[in-house]
Amino acid sequence: MLSSEIEIDIRFSETDAMGVVWHGNYLKFFEDGREAFGKEYGLEYLTIFDKGYFTPIVKSEIEHKAPVYYGQKIRVITQYLPAKSAKVLFSYEVINITTGQICAIGSTMQVFLDKNTRELELLTPDFYRDWKLKHLS
Amino acid sequence: MLSSEIEIDIRFSETDAMGVVWHGNYLKFFEDGREAFGKEYGLEYLTIFDKGYFTPIVKSEIEHKAPVYYGQKIRVITQYLPAKSAKVLFSYEVINITTGQICAIGSTMQVFLDKNTRELELLTPDFYRDWKLKHLS
Amino acid sequence: MLSSEIEIDIRFSETDAMGVVWHGNYLKFFEDGREAFGKEYGLEYLTIFDKGYFTPIVKSEIEHKAPVYYGQKIRVITQYLPAKSAKVLFSYEVINITTGQICAIGSTMQVFLDKNTRELELLTPDFYRDWKLKHLS
Amino acid sequence: MLSSEIEIDIRFSETDAMGVVWHGNYLKFFEDGREAFGKEYGLEYLTIFDKGYFTPIVKSEIEHKAPVYYGQKIRVITQYLPAKSAKVLFSYEVINITTGQICAIGSTMQVFLDKNTRELELLTPDFYRDWKLKHLS
Numbered sequence: 001m002l003s004s005e006i007e008i009d010i011r012f013s014e015t016d017a018m019g020v021v022w023h024g025n026y027l028k029f030f031e032d033g034r035e036a037f038g039k040e041y042g043l044e045y046l047t048i049f050d051k052g053y054f055t056p057i058v059k060s061e062i063e064h065k066a067p068v069y070y071g072q073k074i075r076v077i078t079q080y081l082p083a084k085s086a087k088v089l090f091s092y093e094v095i096n097i098t099t100g101q102i103c104a105i106g107s108t109m110q111v112f113l114d115k116n117t118r119e120l121e122l123l124t125p126d127f128y129r130d131w132k133l134k135h136l137s
Numbered sequence: 138m139l140s141s142e143i144e145i146d147i148r149f150s151e152t153d154a155m156g157v158v159w160h161g162n163y164l165k166f167f168e169d170g171r172e173a174f175g176k177e178y179g180l181e182y183l184t185i186f187d188k189g190y191f192t193p194i195v196k197s198e199i200e201h202k203a204p205v206y207y208g209q210k211i212r213v214i215t216q217y218l219p220a221k222s223a224k225v226l227f228s229y230e231v232i233n234i235t236t237g238q239i240c241a242i243g244s245t246m247q248v249f250l251d252k253n254t255r256e257l258e259l260l261t262p263d264f265y266r267d268w269k270l271k272h273l274s
Numbered sequence: 275m276l277s278s279e280i281e282i283d284i285r286f287s288e289t290d291a292m293g294v295v296w297h298g299n300y301l302k303f304f305e306d307g308r309e310a311f312g313k314e315y316g317l318e319y320l321t322i323f324d325k326g327y328f329t330p331i332v333k334s335e336i337e338h339k340a341p342v343y344y345g346q347k348i349r350v351i352t353q354y355l356p357a358k359s360a361k362v363l364f365s366y367e368v369i370n371i372t373t374g375q376i377c378a379i380g381s382t383m384q385v386f387l388d389k390n391t392r393e394l395e396l397l398t399p400d401f402y403r404d405w406k407l408k409h410l411s
Numbered sequence: 412m413l414s415s416e417i418e419i420d421i422r423f424s425e426t427d428a429m430g431v432v433w434h435g436n437y438l439k440f441f442e443d444g445r446e447a448f449g450k451e452y453g454l455e456y457l458t459i460f461d462k463g464y465f466t467p468i469v470k471s472e473i474e475h476k477a478p479v480y481y482g483q484k485i486r487v488i489t490q491y492l493p494a495k496s497a498k499v500l501f502s503y504e505v506i507n508i509t510t511g512q513i514c515a516i517g518s519t520m521q522v523f524l525d526k527n528t529r530e531l532e533l534l535t536p537d538f539y540r541d542w543k544l545k546h547l548s
Contacts, residue, residue, distance in 0.1 A: 012446070012456060013298060013439050015291035017344050022287050023194040024164035028424050031161075035420070045423060046482045057160040057201060064195045067255075070291050071457045118204075146309070149319060150302050150435060152428035154481050159424050165287050172286070182286060183345045207428050208320045297468040298438035305435075331434040332475045338468060341529075392478075 002080040002135060004037035007097065009073050020067035026104050027060060030092045033078035034108070037090070041080075041135055051127040052115055055088055059109040065102050072098040082136055086112050086124045139217040139272060141174035144234065146210050157204035163241050164197060167229050170215035171245070174227070178217075178272055188264040189252055192225055196246040202239050209235040219273055223249050223261045276354040276409060278311035281371065283347050294341040300378050301334060304366050307352035308382070311364070315354075315409055325401040326389055329362055333383040339376050346372040356410055360386050360398045413491040413546060415448035418508065420484055431478035437515050438471060441503045444489035445519070448501070452491075452546055462538040463526055466499055470520040476513050483509040493547055497523050497535045 008029060016022040038044035048055050068074060075097050081089035088110040096103040112121035112128070124132075145166060153159040175181035185192050205211060212234050218226035224246055231241040249258035249265070261269075282303060290296040312318035322329050342348060349371050355363035362384040370377045386395035386402070398406075419440060427433040449455035459466050479485060486508050492500035499521040507514045523532035523539070535543075 009446070011439060012290060012442055013296050016286060017289035017291075017293045018191055018193065019291045020193075023197065024161055024168075024287060027161035027164065028422060031423055035423070044482070054155055056155065056157075056204070059198075059200050060160065061198045062196065064193065067193070071455070148302060149305055149309070149427060150433050153423060154426035154428075154430045156428045161424055165285060168286055172283070181345070208318070292465055292467065294467075297471065298435055298442075301435035301438065328429055330429065330431075330475065330478070333473070334434065335470075335472045337470050341467070 002037075002041060004033065004040045004078050005075055006032055006036035006078075007073060007075050008032055010068060010070055012070055015070045018067075020069055023062065023064060026062050026064075026094065026106065029074065029076050029094055029104075030060070030062075030078075030090070030106060030108060033076035033092050034090055036076070037078045037080065041131075043131060048112075048127075049115060051125065053121065053125060054113040054115050054118070055110040056113060057108050058111050060106065061108075062104055062106040064104050066096060066099070068094075068096050068103050072096055074103065081107075082132070086121055086128075088112075088128075139174075139178060141170065141177045141215050142212055143169055143173035143215075144210060144212050145169060147205060147207055149207055152207045155204075157206055160199065160201060163199050163201075163231065163243065166211065166213050166231055166241075167197070167199075167215070167227070167243060167245055170213035170229055171227055173213070174215045174217065178268075180225075180268060185249075185264075186252060188262065190258065190262060191250040191252050191255070192247040193250060194245050195248050197243065198245075199241055199243040201241050203233060203236070205231075205233050205240050209233055211240065218244075219269070223258055223265075225265075276311075276315060278307065278314045278352045279349055280306055280310035280352075281347060281349050282306055284342060284344055286344055289344045292341075294343055297336065297338060300336050300338075300368065300380065303348065303350050303368060304334070304336075304352070304364070304380060304382055307350035307366055308364060310350070311352045311354065315405075317405060322401075323389060325399065327395065327399060328387040328389050328392070329384040330387060331382050332385050334380065335382075336378055336380040338378050340370060340373070342368075342370050342377050346370055348377065355381075356406070360395055360402075362402075413448075413452060415444065415451045415489050416486055417443055417447035417489075418484060418486050419443060421479060421481055423481055426481045429478075431480055434473065434475060437473050437475075437505065437517065440485065440487050440505060440515075441471070441473075441489070441501070441517060441519055444487035444503055445501055447487070448489045448491065452542075454499075454542060459523075459538075460526060462536065464532065464536060465524040465526050465529070466521040467524060468519050469522050471517065472519075473515055473517040475515050477507060477510070479505075479507050479514050483507055485514065492518075493543070497532055497539075499539075 077093040094104040214230040368378040486506040488504040505515040
């Protein structure tokens with residue numbers, strides 16, 4: 001299983017009036033996780049863009065298990081989930097390093113859009129098939 | 138079915154380098170929708186807080202159907218989903234008013250925490266049972 | 275003096291762990307104020323873009339006078355400041371409607387960039403000279 | 412002169428529809444810079460809080476010199492500016508590491524509020540006088 005890890009310090013601006021990280025910010029942490037994965041395995045947003053595609057998020061899910069407070073640190077574990085269609089799937093586990101607790105889990109689904117026409121690409125792009133052959137077999 | 142609607146102008150700061158609304162910002166739109174619902178039906182965040190509870194989001198889902206560009210306007214339709222347990226469930230539909238398209242759908246689940254101890258409240262709080270009796274029967 | 279007003283409900287996500295609006299969010303409120311001004315006087319971001327220019331912020335200042343809490347409402351008064359050079363200057367006053375207090379004042383400076391070359395435009399663009407003639411004389 | 416440095420990867424969510432970092436996000440970078448300074452010199456937000464104070468930003472300025480694009484990396488240099496009154500002043504320099512350019516400079520002013528009463532502290536708190544004696548003499 002391909003996966004990648006990144007540690008993130010919580011920003012004060014990411015907390016809310018309950019004193020904890022505002023729930024929507026986990027999608028930023030997932031984005032950080034995807035980019036860390038992309039750097040490690042050659043699948044960065046900009047690499048994909050150079051191949052001619054945007055890969056917008058079409059679905060996301062978050063489950064919150066425990067709060068994270070300002071001054072705490074988290075680890076995001078991003079795992080690549082193989083799929084047969086022209087999609088990119090990741091699952092995420094966010095650990096509160098300070099407490100050792102799992103604070104959130106989640107997943108995202110991305111599709112390929114032609115960067116010029118913004119039309120949905122239904123077939124797996126060649127570069128992505130090559131990437132899968134290299135990394136998953 | 139209880140539901141509420143709110144219209145939102147897209148902020149420039151809510152767009153990303155693809156030129157569209159960044160996917161994570163939909164959780165802000167859902168929050169706007171919940172607050173509009175709360176104002177209409179007497180279930181605002183601050184009302185709940187005065188009753189002794191925080192209601193953090195413990196689960197959220199978003200499905201993106203179409204992009205929204207800067208300069209466009211959206212309508213968020215927030216629908217209350219009845220549940221037997223001590224939870225608050227909403228579903229959301231985001232319409233791009235400019236194009237008429239559904240651009241996103243989603244849902245959230247909230248639980249009750251005692252605002253002092255931050256312990257999970259397993260039983261439906263009295264004020265919420267009263268609210269349900271008043272609005273759902 | 276040309277000016278425009280807009281009212282904004284504070285979002286929960288805009289608060290921080292001090293329980294007040296995070297200071298950086300005032301730049302979003304200023305942006306809302308500029309857009310309200312643009313709509314009223316025909317100087318929206320997208321109108322300027324159609325004329326061939328980006329107008330990035332090159333300078334901003336905020337002074338915070340009083341906090342704003344979640345559940346409160348603000349009014350942003352955006353005032354156009356005439357300038358001879360190829361710049362767009364605004365000043366802002368943010369009123370906490372709930373308390374009646376001035377909670378922040380500020381200013382921004384924008385320049386014109388050619389939208390294709392991203393080069394700085396040193397001379398006042400024709401459309402902007404026309405706009406000034408129409409609105410300021 | 413006391414100063415501190417931190418490197419930051421630009422998040423995709425921090426870009427806007429011009430393809431560059433949205434101007435308001437620099438206040439987040441300044442916050443990152445202050446916290447890096449705080450960690451290095453024992454003046455973190457939470458340390459100050461434990462001493463009984465909030466230190467809200469009452470003034471901020473940013474000057475933008477050059478854009479920063481997604482995929483680029485920045486360095487924030489945070490410099491402590493001594494002041495006689497009960498204030499905390501910092502200046503910031505943001506370097507685009509990828510291009511070598513200075514992309515922004517700025518400054519912030521913070522005051523001390525009693526964390527319980529939220530009243531402005533006009534005299535320099537003891538712990539801060541001690542901190543200054545230790546670090547500035």
